[in-house]
Amino acid sequence: MVERPPAGTIPDLPGSYQFRDAEGRIIYVGKAKSLRQRLSNYFADPRSLHVRTAQMVAAAETVEWITVRNEVEALMLEYNLIKTHRPRFNVRLVDDKSYPYLALTLGDEWPRAMVMRGKRKKPNRYFGPFAHAYAIRETLDLLLRTFPIRTCTDGKFKRYAAGGRPCLLFHIEKCSAPCVGEVSRDDYDAMLSDLSRFLEGDTQPVLDNLRGRMNDAATALEFEAAARLRDRLASVEKAIERQQMVAPTNENFDVVGLAEDELEAAAQVFHVRHGRVVGRNGFILDKALDLDTSETMAEVIEQLYADDPVVGLPSLVVVPAEPADVDIFTRWLSERRETSVEIRVPRRGDKRELLETVNRNATDTFTRHRLKRGSDHNSRAKALHQLQEALDLPEAPLRIECFDMSHLQGTDYVGSMVVLEDGLPKKSEYRRFKVRTVGGRYAGDSDDFAAMEEVVTRRLKAYVADRELPLAQRGKFQYPPQLLLVDGGKGQLAAAVRALESVGLDSEIPVAALAKRFEEVFVPDSEQPMEVPRGSDALFMLQRIRDESHRFAIGYHRTLREKRSTASVLDDVVGLGPTRKKRLLAEAGGIAKLRAAEPGELRAFSWLPDAVADGVWEALHGIPVARGPAGAG
Template identity: 65%
Template structure:
């Protein structure tokens, strides 16, 4: 448990504080107007604290803080540290869906509209995000009838420019043909500006202009042109209908709706510009820390607006309840926008109805999320608790490492390490080991080498200052599993004893029969109930360790087999090697081929054929 810093050492000033565990890992980040007052709340009787807060304080070993000038800087520093460290006890987004945007590449020579996902790029204007990509594509198809900008890739544009012929989109009037000089730069730029204004919600001017152009063409008896403008006007109106008018005054708003339970909260955000919904976004928050609704809304505001918003920050943000320190968040949004931003709870009228709609969307999303993850979330919690109880572990095994060996008659010996954190695979922590010191078929020696290398690396990392740790082997498991029975367990126990880690890292082995788990010092195995979540978890991690080891073994074997036969043959480069194996039916077929068969290949020189035959037949 973290010790209270000496009296008077904590400043009575705004800042951010970080709790760290015994390994120097940041497990919680917070902010405070007064660091002294806020931190004092953590050093009281744990019975008086919320359960998750008490668990965090019990896990922490040290607390540090960074003093800043004001509350806004403390808030921004807190978010920056959370983003950098992803602490266990801070709330976090568990929905990492990449939402599609309608983007316009205004930085290109000939800008184009397109559907984009992922990280935003410079020189691109984004509109959205939207819930479904097909909705954007349908809208874009309508808009190209009115704003005939090129929608092709840069390579296709360059190809048609060299050909001097436009593509089909030009002929069906969905592109103005910049690739063949059919449109002047000034007119094209005006089309881009009109499209951007339309996407920003300024639709009335576009409609009025098209209506005027259609009337002028009809009065001049240019009926074909009038008909084309009519079709464009119809397409524009259909696109406008898809942007639902939600507030009559044409205001700019962001509307946040939240539905929550004790563990999670579903958040929906509608982006309203000029009275119309131009985009929406949803995510789920894992409520790792105990937060009142006002505190939760404050954290959500930080997640939404610390990064540049695609449609900018509006003058008004509607929330279901005021955040815990509304002045702080309004100052923060003002610093981001450059002008005053109001955070309000709608009380009546269109805005109240809109907020209810957004909250209803959030409630529906939470129901869908529960149906999808409820069994998984509950089973993971039960599995960890059951493992701790059944194996008599000092703590819940939040990090489990499982090791397995793979070989073929003693060749291409490899070991695998798979990692589960919070009972979920953490593939970025997986490691593969190519056995270096073991000759022949000796699983015990191979396991000893792998565990020695991994745990020795941990000891080296553990003894470094926190700032110098590389992170690959910095953290020990709360449970180390080896595949096998008592023999593998004795190897793992011996390695832990030799490295003085036996008291720090619990170890167990999985026998071939899943219901048998061997522990040090116990003759009889622990038998887990066949329908238990703990047994299911062990089955999953064992299957994953097998898969990971076998995959690596096959990669090495395939590489060795290919290189040992056809590699380093004079005149047989990669292209000829691929063609040779393809025409003859594989590496083994090349080995079986006679010299006459090889020389019969018209594209293979006789000298190369002789060299291949000599290499594959050992002559």
């Protein structure tokens, strides 16, 4: 348990504080207007603390702090530390849902419109996020008649440009065909600009322009042009109908809805621009500590606006409850926007009705999340408890690492390490090993055991080396497993035990082996397998991580094997790079047909220099090309 710092050593200043465990890892980050007042709350009688706060204080070994000039800087420092260290007791995003955006790829010579998910990339322009990708595609399909920018892939664009003929989308008036020069640069840029304004919610200028052009065409008796403009106007009006009108057209604000219980919270956000809902967002927060509604609201605001939203910062944020330290958040958002920002709880009127709608969305999302996660969480907790009892472990194995080996007749020996944390795969912690000391034409049991011992030893040595370093310098193996599992029987188990003993960790890290034949679990110093009931959650969890490690090892082995099999004598031909080699093999029909070709046939490829063609033939046949008077083969 963390000891209270000597009286008077904690400054009465704003800043961020960090609790660290015995390994030096940051387990909680907080912020405070006064570090002295805030930290004193943690050193009260543990019985007066909330159970999760008491657990955090009990797990901590030390506390340290960083002072800053004001509360806004403390807020940003807290966010950056949480983002860097991901402390286990801080609020975490627990859902992995990636909302789709409509993106304009402004980095391309001729930007395209497309649906994108995941991390946003510069200099693309994004609109949304939207609830469903099909909603973006339907809206975009309507807009392309008015703003016919390209939507094709780069490969298709280049193919039609080379052919000199546009694709079908040009003929149905859904693309302006920049690939074949059917539109000027200025006109294309103007379409992009108009589409961007429309998607931002500024729709009236587009409607006025189309309506005016339609009337002008009709007055000039250009009825076909007027009909086309009428159809475009109808498409735009239909697209506008999809953007719900919720406020006067000059209003820009965000509405944040919240649903929560003691452990988690669901947030939903509607982005209103020019009076229309132009995007929505949502996420689930895991409350590692006890938070009231105002504290939860503060975490939501921090998560929502720490990175610039696609639709920009609004002048008003409508919330169901004021966040804790609302003045700090107001100052922070105002500094970010460079104009005044208000955080308001509406009491009546249209904004109150819209907030109730967003709150209902949050409640529905939270209900679905709890129904989905409730059974998963219960079964994982049950499985970990069963494992602790069945294997007589000192604590529930919240981190399990499983090792497996793969090879083909003793070649390309590889190992894999996969990780379960809290019963869930943590793929960012997966590791692959290329075995260095084992590998012959044929593998026997001794080779399998030696390979397992090498891989486990390398992982454990890395952990031992890491824990001797300052925390900031530690690498990818800094966390020890609470259960080390190997795929195999007693031989693989003995290899893992030798690895643990060689680095002096045999008394710290429990180890077990899962044999495939009868799904038996073996532990050291026991001739008989442990009793892990068939069909139990514990055995299912072990099988799942074992199968995952096997899949990961096989995948790595296949990658190495394919890489080795595709390496050829062509790799050393001067002037034959990867692109030329790939094209040569494709056009020749494979290595066998390439080997049967005559030098003259190789020189017939117009894009392949004669010297390179001769070099290919010489590499395949091991003899120089027989050149005649004209240099022919």
